[in-house]
Amino acid sequence: MDNKIKAALIRSDKNNIWHPFTQMADWLNNDPSVPLIIDKAKGSYLYDVDGKKYLDGGASLWVNLLGHRNKKIDKAIKRQIDKVSHSTFLGLTHVPAIKLAEKLLEILPSNLKKIFYSDNGSTAVEVALKMAYQYWQFKNEKRTMFLSLRNAYHGDTIGAVSVGGADLFHSRFKSLLFKSCFAMSPYCYRCVYRKNEIKFPLNVKDFKDHNIQLGCRGECIKQVESILIKNRKKIAAAIVEPLNQAASGMIIMPKGYLKEYANLCKRYGILLICDEVATGFGRTGKMFAVEHEDVKPDFICLSKGITGGYIPLAVTATTNDIYSAFLGKYEEFKTFFHGHSYTANPLACVAANSVLDILKQDKILQKLQPKIKYLERKLTELSKHDKVGNIRQRGVMIGIEIVKDKKTCNSYVHKLKLGAKICNDIRKHGIIIRNLNDTLVMFLPLTITNQEISAIISAIKAELNNLLII
Numbered sequence: 521m522d523n524k525i526k527a528a529l530i531r532s533d534k535n536n537i538w539h540p541f542t543q544m545a546d547w548l549n550n551d552p553s554v555p556l557i558i559d560k561a562k563g564s565y566l567y568d569v570d571g572k573k574y575l576d577g578g579a580s581l582w583v584n585l586l587g588h589r590n591k592k593i594d595k596a597i598k599r600q601i602d603k604v605s606h607s608t609f610l611g612l613t614h615v616p617a618i619k620l621a622e623k624l625l626e627i628l629p630s631n632l633k634k635i636f637y638s639d640n641g642s643t644a645v646e647v648a649l650k651m652a653y654q655y656w657q658f659k660n661e662k663r664t665m666f667l668s669l670r671n672a673y674h675g676d677t678i679g680a681v682s683v684g685g686a687d688l689f690h691s692r693f694k695s696l697l698f699k700s701c702f703a704m705s706p707y708c709y710r711c712v713y714r715k716n717e718i719k720f721p722l723n724v725k726d727f728k729d730h731n732i733q734l735g736c737r738g739e740c741i742k743q744v745e746s747i748l749i750k751n752r753k754k755i756a757a758a759i760v761e762p763l764n765q766a767a768s769g770m771i772i773m774p775k776g777y778l779k780e781y782a783n784l785c786k787r788y789g790i791l792l793i794c795d796e797v798a799t800g801f802g803r804t805g806k807m808f809a810v811e812h813e814d815v816k817p818d819f820i821c822l823s824k825g826i827t828g829g830y831i832p833l834a835v836t837a838t839t840n841d842i843y844s845a846f847l848g849k850y851e852e853f854k855t856f857f858h859g860h861s862y863t864a865n866p867l868a869c870v871a872a873n874s875v876l877d878i879l880k881q882d883k884i885l886q887k888l889q890p891k892i893k894y895l896e897r898k899l900t901e902l903s904k905h906d907k908v909g910n911i912r913q914r915g916v917m918i919g920i921e922i923v924k925d926k927k928t929c930n931s932y933v934h935k936l937k938l939g940a941k942i943c944n945d946i947r948k949h950g951i952i953i954r955n956l957n958d959t960l961v962m963f964l965p966l967t968i969t970n971q972e973i974s975a976i977i978s979a980i981k982a983e984l985n986n987l988l989i990i
């Protein structure tokens with residue numbers, strides 16, 4: 521692109537736009553080559569307006585599932601545009617949404633029988649929280665609290681923030697929020713009860729072994745139980761990101777933790793919400809994260825990858841028990857009064873139908889397994905680097921925590937912005953990844969190749985070797 525036109529676009533962006541999760545003072549002060557202006561995409565790559573290509577190592581904020589510009593999804597959306605792009609879902613329905621609900625119910629845990637549509641991950645969570653809250657009213661129980669975990673992230677709307685446990689994002693809004701209880705995060709690497717050094721907790725066999733190997737006291741799950749015992753008649757639902765607290769730096773739960781969390785909810789009569797907005801649709805290696813531990817929650821929240829990263833769509837799936845509690849005569853006003861303008865957008869629904877067809881027909885999850893193994897091998901090599909404190913991986917979701925001192929696990933001071941600096945340097949290799957503090961985060965499309973994985977790991981290694989600070 522002509523340099524003058526490009527400079528004018530960047531000026532216009534800086535004058536007129538406020539970007540999400542961005543310190544705008546930094547954005548305004550960046551050197552003139554930043555920001556990247558994305559023009560087009562293909563497969564695992566984004567292209568800027570100068571035609572330079574970048575491997576999309578964060579799957580465009582974890583939404584891109586099957587690569588960019590997948591021919592089948594493109595075609596399905598174009599076909600639907602020639603029919604209707606949007607019609608309300610209040611009082612009307614349409615074929616793409618009907619077909620999608622059928623397909624989802626075929627692959628979701630068998631106890632889930634009803635699909636409620638909305639349009640982003642946060643609202644999928646809001647819907648589950650509000651349904652759970654209203655459900656207990658119908659049971660004549662006053663349950664106004666929720667159980668969540670420290671380091672949890674469920675979105676940015678106020679309900680989702682109320683069950684959020686990432687202080688950096690959430691603590692500022694504390695006085696606006698409804699009451700939730702928080703148990704400690706199963707963040708083994710920085711667990712205060714840890715006695716032994718953790719080398720690489722990828723091979724943890726099960727939660728029992730985990731306790732023995734890591735010398736931990738299982739304190740995280742014990743806290744869940746003690747909160748439930750104390751508040752069992754006040755808690756409407758417990759919410760959890762199954763297997764991975766992704767937005768806090770890919771905090772991978774030890775094997776067995778999720779099952780135990782679900783068992784405790786069952787034992788104490790608490791509804792369980794599994795937020796699969798990040799983990800759903802194969803990112804863990806199985807279609808849904810709950811499948812790894814045979815967990816059957818009362819609600820599953822889905823979004824992000826559901827449309828392959830094309831158009832916003834979200835789903836809250838629930839049981840017949842929850843659904844039927846809302847049935848009644850019109851004048852009883854048991855209706856679930858919740859809905860959004862773009863609920864079940866038909867273009868989004870055809871994209872999602874197409875994604876589910878491709879996952880099945882192209883055997884995407886079977887083909888993914890050797891790539892996950894390859895990724896594990898590459899990460900095991902990288903874990904030896906003396907700046908790598910901890911690598912956390914589940915499927916194609918990876919967090920690489922950079923530390924100042926591998927022995928003590930001490931981090932660098934925040935003001936060095938080391939994670940952001942490394943990601944900027946990696947961009948020079950034609951690779952885009954993001955950091956969460958000093959954890960480098962990768963979230964890969966299921967169609968990634970071994971060659972692309974190798975390129976990302978090599979770039980990270982090269983830039984860690986180039987670090988001048990000690």
Ligand SMILES: Cc1ncc(COP(=O)(O)O)c(C=O)c1O
Pocket residue numbers: 640641642643645673674675676761766767795796797798799823824
């Ligand atoms: C587990 C989880 N839940 C909810 C959300 C919120 O989704 P959205 O950004 O679409 O509102 C996210 C986003 O990263 C997430 O990771």
